[in-house]
């Protein structure tokens with residue numbers, strides 16, 4: 001962006017104590033939230049690497065606050081614009097980038113951020129990238145070892161390869177013969193995983209059958225970025241953590257027809273030692289009890305006959321017989337230039353990319369529709385749609401969805 005927007009000077013200058021005037025006008029944007037807080041977002045040089053930084057000016061105390069920043073940050077590129085949405089998040093549009101990487105949300109007062117403020121006792125902001133297009137809620141599948149979760153998930157991914165993506169968990173357990181690193185799990189040293197947990201890289205984690213297992217935020221983001229519906233195969237403790245997190249998901253618990261059948265399947269799979277089988281069977285008792293605890297799972301599936309159970313799973317995911325591999329349309333990539341002007345009309349953001357000097361009326365305008373957004377930090381904000389806006393001959397604005 002060339003010049004800083006007008007509100008930058010008007011809203012901030014008078015309030016700043018001497019010496020705190022922002023120097024790098026044009027690289028930074030300042031957004032007022034509520035009466036007391038101004039969020040300044042801008043590229044900062046840190047140890048010779050350029051990162052997007054956030055600081056908050058608290059007008060009630062006339063002090064700057066550096067918040068704890070959660071979520072995956074955008075990489076700075078060119079200029080950016082920013083606009084407040086509903087007092088709880090700021091939409092940041094990166095210039096010089098395409099629509100798969102240009103819409104970012106800085107959450108400042110969402111339920112997730114409020115929770116983290118209480119937990120950490122600091123100011124908190126959280127980034128999440130906006131993903132264009134309809135993408136459905138992630139699916140959490142839990143159930144005791146050997147019940148058939150992996151078998152059901154494989155069938156679903158085979159039949160609908162463009163629709164679903166698997167969240168590859170991290171684990172400290174050793175790989176089985178048929179398992180590939182990065183495909184079935186990220187097989188990890190305990191010390192490395194413990195450090196990553198400390199560094200807030202995990203959405204959830206749990207100790208299961210004597211090993212650590214966890215879903216990294218990145219594992220879910222990778223699937224969402226491909227515009228696929230994410231499937232998480234995690235234990236009941238993990239499901240409980242995800243339920244308590246900001247990731248909205250559908251929770252499915254898979255039960256065996258009987259305990260004897262579960263034992264039979266676990267043995268016939270032939271991947272565990274006798275000692276490990278005994279441990280898994282002991283844990284299965286507790287898991288079956290927890291699986292039925294109220295409010296945790298949305299659906300319970302009994303995996304007796306595999307094909308019947310698979311059909312039931314498809315039905316509850318809205319995939320009847322008539323649905324075959326439907327390809328999710330990929331929108332054309334829209335390039336937003338560094339110089340653009342944003343304005344807000346309800347939940348719609350008008351992005352005008354016309355440079356004032358060469359003004360052709362509304363020649364290069366886009367409408368970003370945020371009315372169906374879902375999810376958010378930590379992770380992705382899904383459900384954005386973008387339209388090209390064309391001026392009609394009578395001067396009104398028409399639009400065409402880019403898909």
Ligand SMILES: Nc1nc2c(ncn2[C@@H]2O[C@H](COP(=O)(O)OP(=O)(O)O)[C@@H](O)[C@H]2O)c(=O)[nH]1
Nearest residue numbers: 145146169205206208213214215233234235238
């Ligand atoms: N909480 C949590 N549990 C996981 C994760 N990944 C796998 N699990 C669970 O860990 C348990 C053991 O998984 P695994 O060792 O692959 O054995 P299996 O269930 O017998 O195939 C299962 O209940 C999985 O659902 C994860 O990322 N987080």
Ligand SMILES: Nc1ncnc2c1ncn2[C@@H]1O[C@H](COP(=O)(O)OP(=O)(O)O)[C@@H](O)[C@H]1O
Nearest residue numbers: 145146147148149150151265269303304305306
């Ligand atoms: N409905 C079913 N009837 C009989 N065997 C099954 C059924 N579902 C899965 N299996 C078998 O049970 C074993 C355990 O299934 P798996 O998918 O590995 O379970 P999980 O991922 O829940 O640990 C596998 O050998 C699989 O082929």
